[in-house]
Amino acid sequence: MSVELQDVKKIYRGSKTPAVDGITLKVEKGEFFVILGPSGSGKTTLLRLISGLERPNGGKIKIDGEEVSELPPSKRNIGMVFQNYALYPHKTVLENLIMPLEGSLGKKDAISEAEEISKKLGIYEYLGKYPSELSGGQQQRVALARAILKRPKVFLMDEPLSNLDAPLRVSARKLIKDIQRENGITTIYVTHDHVEAMAIADRVAIMNNGRIIQVGTPEEVYNDPVDEFVATFFGNPPMKIISGRVLGLEGKIGIRAEDIEIGDGELVGKVTDVEFWGDRYLAYVNLNGDVIPVFVSYRPKVGSEVKIKLRRYKRFL
Numbered sequence: 001m002s003v004e005l006q007d008v009k010k011i012y013r014g015s016k017t018p019a020v021d022g023i024t025l026k027v028e029k030g031e032f033f034v035i036l037g038p039s040g041s042g043k044t045t046l047l048r049l050i051s052g053l054e055r056p057n058g059g060k061i062k063i064d065g066e067e068v069s070e071l072p073p074s075k076r077n078i079g080m081v082f083q084n085y086a087l088y089p090h091k092t093v094l095e096n097l098i099m100p101l102e103g104s105l106g107k108k109d110a111i112s113e114a115e116e117i118s119k120k121l122g123i124y125e126y127l128g129k130y131p132s133e134l135s136g137g138q139q140q141r142v143a144l145a146r147a148i149l150k151r152p153k154v155f156l157m158d159e160p161l162s163n164l165d166a167p168l169r170v171s172a173r174k175l176i177k178d179i180q181r182e183n184g185i186t187t188i189y190v191t192h193d194h195v196e197a198m199a200i201a202d203r204v205a206i207m208n209n210g211r212i213i214q215v216g217t218p219e220e221v222y223n224d225p226v227d228e229f230v231a232t233f234f235g236n237p238p239m240k241i242i243s244g245r246v247l248g249l250e251g252k253i254g255i256r257a258e259d260i261e262i263g264d265g266e267l268v269g270k271v272t273d274v275e276f277w278g279d280r281y282l283a284y285v286n287l288n289g290d291v292i293p294v295f296v297s298y299r300p301k302v303g304s305e306v307k308i309k310l311r312r313y314k315r316f317l
């Protein structure tokens, strides 16, 4: 199912500034769409509006072409995983998982599906426990399993992996993506983690102050950010913005760490620090007072002078 927003607005009562400020957007059927933005940019509010947990002050929300703005959450065929897990506290993990399935599948099949997904998410051993006996990350995985088992037409996920540590985060996001792809579930996924966004998105929207600043594939947003905000928010490390004067240009230029070559070139800088990144090093080079991150294949000496060539840069006026 597609999800469409037309000039959607939300101003919370007592607030002067809108949390969501006139958003127009179409998420296509089967698409994995990521919303990325800093804290307070309106990401959660946007998801709550789509789910029906909040009512917009203006605009239209359509699911599969039909306006749903007046429909309650239960009528929207949406599966949600939010930061707070909303599990039933007096039911075991297994009972929490099979509840949405029992009606359609019967108990035996519901249990076997719940067991299968629990194994994939590493929560099989907790099936007999109560939510209060689990850690935050374990509860989060139960909530995720429950949402997956419901097989919704649309998935809304708000930082569903925020409580997981790094290796589990990577495997859980792969599982989400696999299930999403296999079942063609339209997914809108909120995160403030740009690495996660780049890894899983078909398209990504960058939000700030209740507005969408740019929408595109991860490659488009990475290679061609529309402004300095997007340039410095997306990428690892973020694009470095410096005065164009170093190249004799007006305005500012943005440089990515992989677009600089050390060892040759007209510009001279001084290495101020070096980080080991596993497959390469990230050197910080002071160029006329600006410290620029540069990827290099060897560990340059801190304090040494290096020649620099800019292979590519983005101009901002």
Ligand SMILES: Nc1ncnc2c1ncn2[C@@H]1O[C@H](COP(=O)(O)OP(=O)(O)OP(=O)(O)O)[C@@H](O)[C@H]1O
Binding pocket: 012, 013, 015, 018, 019, 037, 038, 039, 040, 041, 042, 043, 044, 045, 046, 192
């Ligand atoms: N229930 C509420 N009542 C009043 N203001 C709210 C409410 N919920 C959110 N806000 C405000 O709306 C704005 C957007 O908040 P929202 O939670 O949507 O942002 P976010 O991008 O999801 O942030 P985070 O990444 O920190 O979760 C913020 O300024 C926030 O303070």
